[in-house]
Amino acid sequence: MNRELIRLIIGQFFVHTCMTGTRLAAPLLALRDGHTPGAVGFLLSLFALTQVFLALPAGRYADRHGFMKPMLAAIALAFVGTAIGVAFPRFEVLCLSALLTGAGCGISIIALQRHAGRVAHEASELRQIFSWLSLGPAIANFLGPMVTGLIIDHSTGQAGNNLSYRIAFAVLALFSVVAWWCVRSAQEMEPAPPKSDGQPHHAWDLLREQSFRRLLIVNWLVASCWDVHTFVVPLLGHDRGLSASEIGAVLGVFALAAFVIRVLLPAISRHLREMTVVMAAMVLTAAIFAVYPLMPNAWAMAFCSALLGIGLGSVQPMAMSMLHQITPEERHGEAVGLRLMLINGSSVCMPLMFGAAGAAIGVGGVFWVMGALVGAGSRMAWVLGKTPLPTFKVIDSSPAAGPAAHALGEKPVAMPPREP
Numbered sequence: 001m002n003r004e005l006i007r008l009i010i011g012q013f014f015v016h017t018c019m020t021g022t023r024l025a026a027p028l029l030a031l032r033d034g035h036t037p038g039a040v041g042f043l044l045s046l047f048a049l050t051q052v053f054l055a056l057p058a059g060r061y062a063d064r065h066g067f068m069k070p071m072l073a074a075i076a077l078a079f080v081g082t083a084i085g086v087a088f089p090r091f092e093v094l095c096l097s098a099l100l101t102g103a104g105c106g107i108s109i110i111a112l113q114r115h116a117g118r119v120a121h122e123a124s125e126l127r128q129i130f131s132w133l134s135l136g137p138a139i140a141n142f143l144g145p146m147v148t149g150l151i152i153d154h155s156t157g158q159a160g161n162n163l164s165y166r167i168a169f170a171v172l173a174l175f176s177v178v179a180w181w182c183v184r185s186a187q188e189m190e191p192a193p194p195k196s197d198g199q200p201h202h203a204w205d206l207l208r209e210q211s212f213r214r215l216l217i218v219n220w221l222v223a224s225c226w227d228v229h230t231f232v233v234p235l236l237g238h239d240r241g242l243s244a245s246e247i248g249a250v251l252g253v254f255a256l257a258a259f260v261i262r263v264l265l266p267a268i269s270r271h272l273r274e275m276t277v278v279m280a281a282m283v284l285t286a287a288i289f290a291v292y293p294l295m296p297n298a299w300a301m302a303f304c305s306a307l308l309g310i311g312l313g314s315v316q317p318m319a320m321s322m323l324h325q326i327t328p329e330e331r332h333g334e335a336v337g338l339r340l341m342l343i344n345g346s347s348v349c350m351p352l353m354f355g356a357a358g359a360a361i362g363v364g365g366v367f368w369v370m371g372a373l374v375g376a377g378s379r380m381a382w383v384l385g386k387t388p389l390p391t392f393k394v395i396d397s398s399p400a401a402g403p404a405a406h407a408l409g410e411k412p413v414a415m416p417p418r419e420p
Contacts, residue, residue, distance in 0.1 A: 004186065005119060005129070011071070011182030012112045013136035014175040018078040019105035020144030021172045022085065023047055025152065026094040029165050035091055043091075046098035051106035051344040058107045059337025062114045063330060066188045070111040072180070077104030079176040085169035089162060097169075104176075106340060109137075114333045117324035126324055127269035130317035131262060138259045138313075148172065206335055211326045214384045215319060216342055218278060221377040222315045223343045224350055225285050228370045229254060229308060231354045235363045236293065237301070246298040253302045257309025265317055274318040275381050281311040282378035289371025293364030322384070 027040045062070045081100030084093050116129050151168040153159040206212050230251065237247035268277070288308050295301045320336075327335040357366050 002119075005116060005132075007182045008067075008071075008112055008115070008186055009133060009136050011075075011179040012108045013140050014179035014182065015074055015078050015108040016105050016137050016140035017144040017147075017175050018082050018172045018179075019047065019101040020140050021148035021168065021175075022082060022097055022101045024145040024148045025085070025165060025168050025172075026098055028152065028160075029089060030091050030094060032160055033091065039091070043095055043098055046095055047102035047105075048344040050099045050103040052341050054103050055106060055110065055337040055341035055344070056334065057337075058110045059114070059333035059335070059340075062111050062333035062336075067111050067115040068183070068186055068188060070107050071183050071186070074104040074106075074108035074111065075176050075180050075183070077101070077107070078179070079173055082169050082173040082176065086166050086173065089165050089169070106344070108179075110333060110336050110340060113320060113336045117320070117332055117336075118329065126321040127274060127318065128266040130320040131265035131269055133320070134262045134265075134313075134317045135259070138255070138262055142255060142259070206327060206331065206338060209326065211384060212323075212335070214380050215322055215326065216339060218282070218377055218381050218384065219315070219319045219339060220342055220346060221374045222278075222282065222285070222312055222319075223346055225289070225308075225370055225374055226312050227346070227350050228289075228354060228366060229305070229312075231350075232358070232363055232366050233301070233305070235358065237298070239363060240297065240301075242298050242301075250298060250301045250305045254305040254309040257306040258313025261310045261313040262317065265314060268314075269318075269321075274322045275384050277318045278315050279378050279381040281315050282374050282381055284308075284311040286371045286375030286378065289367045289374070293367050 023044065027043055030040050030043055058070060077100045081097045081104060084100075085097050087093075113130075113133065116133055117126065119129065148168050148171075151171055152164045155167045156164045158164070207216075233250055234247050237250065242250075285308060288304050288311070292301070292304045292308075295304055319339075323335055323339060324332060354366055357369065361369070
């Protein structure tokens, strides 16, 4: 992986940190000011809401304009979203901060994933690149809240006063400036040639491709398992009489395991295909969900949480590698946007469904139902891994072709067969 791509990953990390830090500071400030849990829940939903509606337009914009324009827009949104928290730390403004930083985070993810997918020249390189890309959000999800919490508690003589929150938002705004510094000299790649048939295309046309639909379903099942774990573990821990710190430790072990497997994935991906990793992760998840509700104490739950983090943490890089192989190069941004819209839409809606299901069938029942679904879905991953992918564009690798094709960032991309 070249140095420029490392700088771009670091830049996207700082944009993501703006969002995760704000996602901690905003609800804490709202609660301090006496707002209800319902209002705080509404505030938290706004971080994902803009990503649902902006994902497809952002993907199309990236397809037309490349990396820099959408990335600079994302950095500007993150900066404004955190800066207004410095000037006006009130609930209405915090809602706007959530919308802006959530939008900036989503746009930066789409821009970088599309750009990085075009840098790779073969499937094994795709797997390695997306494994490295996945580390940025994983670290940001840990460092953003931690740094923000430390600033709120220790930056002034009195923890949690207005000044400490203003300082926290100011530091987050500074992170967006660092993001700009990291990406400012990024080199744009040659745009992908438009489709030659001259017909207008819509993002939903991608869903006509059987392999793309299957990949989205598999990715949605895995993302839902991630949401189930985050939502149900506090309830399960409460039923077991665990303390808040023990429940937090169980969730922390999950995040740590997901990070560790993503560090190891670049080496693992040299030897295993994408859907082999995904299918193994889904089978492992189904098995863990079957026994998780039976765990009697924090140590047993932490062990299951670690195994689950290893399984679920390995899926996203592999899914992104496969997505870039089964979609046309000139529509990678749309495909990434469609995937992000589905995942974030699920994150907004699924907790409500989990709550209703938990009331009807119990906390353990939610684990068992989701485990059965992801276990059944593993067959879809197996079929997807066996589906032959006819060539969409092939690089001439002969000596006569020279390095020009690779210099332009061209790579072989596959299109799945259409359903009869």
